Amino acid sequence: MDNQSLRESARALFPGGVNSPVRSFRSVGGNPVPIARGEGPYVFDAEGRRYVDYIAAFGPLILGHAHPAVVGAVQRAAAEGTAFGALTPGEVELGRRLCEATGLERVRFVNSGTEATMTAIRLARAATGRDIIVKFDGCYHGHNDGLLVKAGSGVATLGLSDSAGVPEAIAGLTAVLPYNDPEALRAWFAANGERTAAVIVESIAGNMGLVLPEPAFLAALQEVPRAHGALLIADEVITGFRLRYGLSGRLPGADLVCLGKIIGGGLPVGAFGGRAEVMSLLTPEGPVYQAGTLSGNPLVMAAGVAMLDQLATGQPYRRAEELARHLENGLGTAIRRAEVPASVVRDGSMLTLFFRATPPRDYAEARESDTAAFARFHAAMLERGILLPPSQFETWFVSAAHTEAAIDATVVAAHEALR
Numbered sequence: 001m002d003n004q005s006l007r008e009s010a011r012a013l014f015p016g017g018v019n020s021p022v023r024s025f026r027s028v029g030g031n032p033v034p035i036a037r038g039e040g041p042y043v044f045d046a047e048g049r050r051y052v053d054y055i056a057a058f059g060p061l062i063l064g065h066a067h068p069a070v071v072g073a074v075q076r077a078a079a080e081g082t083a084f085g086a087l088t089p090g091e092v093e094l095g096r097r098l099c100e101a102t103g104l105e106r107v108r109f110v111n112s113g114t115e116a117t118m119t120a121i122r123l124a125r126a127a128t129g130r131d132i133i134v135k136f137d138g139c140y141h142g143h144n145d146g147l148l149v150k151a152g153s154g155v156a157t158l159g160l161s162d163s164a165g166v167p168e169a170i171a172g173l174t175a176v177l178p179y180n181d182p183e184a185l186r187a188w189f190a191a192n193g194e195r196t197a198a199v200i201v202e203s204i205a206g207n208m209g210l211v212l213p214e215p216a217f218l219a220a221l222q223e224v225p226r227a228h229g230a231l232l233i234a235d236e237v238i239t240g241f242r243l244r245y246g247l248s249g250r251l252p253g254a255d256l257v258c259l260g261k262i263i264g265g266g267l268p269v270g271a272f273g274g275r276a277e278v279m280s281l282l283t284p285e286g287p288v289y290q291a292g293t294l295s296g297n298p299l300v301m302a303a304g305v306a307m308l309d310q311l312a313t314g315q316p317y318r319r320a321e322e323l324a325r326h327l328e329n330g331l332g333t334a335i336r337r338a339e340v341p342a343s344v345v346r347d348g349s350m351l352t353l354f355f356r357a358t359p360p361r362d363y364a365e366a367r368e369s370d371t372a373a374f375a376r377f378h379a380a381m382l383e384r385g386i387l388l389p390p391s392q393f394e395t396w397f398v399s400a401a402h403t404e405a406a407i408d409a410t411v412v413a414a415h416e417a418l419r
């Protein structure tokens with residue numbers, strides 16, 4: 001089927017023609033590209049047209065598409081049986097690697113990042129006997145009811161539902177504070193500390209475009225919740241194993257850590273972990289219920305082990321970062337030449353080009369970006385064979401499989417597109 005027939009068939013089958021909303025290209029307009037296959041830094045649409053890919057499945061594919069070690073591991077695992085509903089060697093293998101690389105004492109595997117944050121919050125509530133959760137505006141932690149919440153009218157009020165179908169009674173248990181604002185965090189805890197179970201935060205914010213955490217904010221996150229008996233939940237679903245082998249290192253004191261994306265090698269995965277004492281509150285050891293028919297699935301575990309084997313050498317990180325730096329420099333030059341008010345934010349192999357003269361510090365600033373300009377830029381890049389994440393508020397992912405040629409082609413396209 002050609003691209004257009006696929007899109008039409010999909011629209012008749014799935015709401016908005018997709019199974020996850022950002023894929024619809026709603027925020028950039030234009031037609032979503034149905035992808036038939038991928039190879040290294042490239043994806044190919046249903047008509048065989050090739051694109052340099054910076055979506056990378058929204059984060060997992062740090063080794064690029066169809067890495068032979070990952071594909072081989074999944075094929076071998078599939079031949080041995082796809083699911084058992086029992087402990088398997090693959091879980092022990094990946095679990096051990098995760099704990100060794102992260103310092104987490106215990107982990108549990110789930111099927112998505114959404115499940116990981118959902119259960120981390122349940123655990124934090126059980127551990128503290130408190131109900132209220134603090135999150136930060138612009139951070140995304142999956143589509144759990146209690147996390148689809150926007151800020152209320154003031155920084156010291158509880159949140160409001162940010163999706164139809166989320167009861168205000170649930171949204172009202174979440175407070176939303178500005179990212180990178182240690183004073184707002186202190187003020188919240190001074191007034192509501194004894195009611196607050198946990199703070200959940202992206203160690204590096206990747207879901208409002210890339211927004212880097214400032215040192216004073218990171219320091220407050222490690223100090224303030226603990227001082228009030230609340231837990232810190234570091235959401236490392238994007239950043240875990242993205243910048244280096246293990247956690248990002250931004251929030252070393254976190255009580256619970258959520259993982260996903262890279263650790264499953266591109267298969268559906270999530271995990272959360274922490275100290276044995278907190279994790280032992282989970283069933284069957286403790287009273288906090290959590291389960292999953294396909295959790296720790298052998299194909300996922302095999303893909304994760306193969307992925308981590310490749311990453312353990314550190315080489316893919318050096319390579320991906322070198323390429324990302326090359327891209328950052330090229331985009332910077334293109335922005336200056338075109339004299340457009342735009343800025344590039346990068347950390348390791350993650351990057352966002354904001355149509356805003358200076359990098360945003362929080363979601364309010366990120367939202368000041370010229371999203372119409374981003375939409376035009378996205379379309380112009382797509383025309384030139386470069387597939388960017390279809391929103392100003394997403395992070396571009398460079399993989400270790402990108403090549404100098406692919407990056408150079410991207411920079412040339414950006415020079416043209418920005419004009």
Ligand SMILES: *Cc1c(COP(=O)(O)O)cnc(C)c1O
Nearest residue numbers: 112113114140141142235237238
């Ligand atoms: C992607 C993401 C999630 C949700 O993971 P899913 O597997 O999509 O449910 C949670 N937190 C962060 C930071 C993410 O980027």
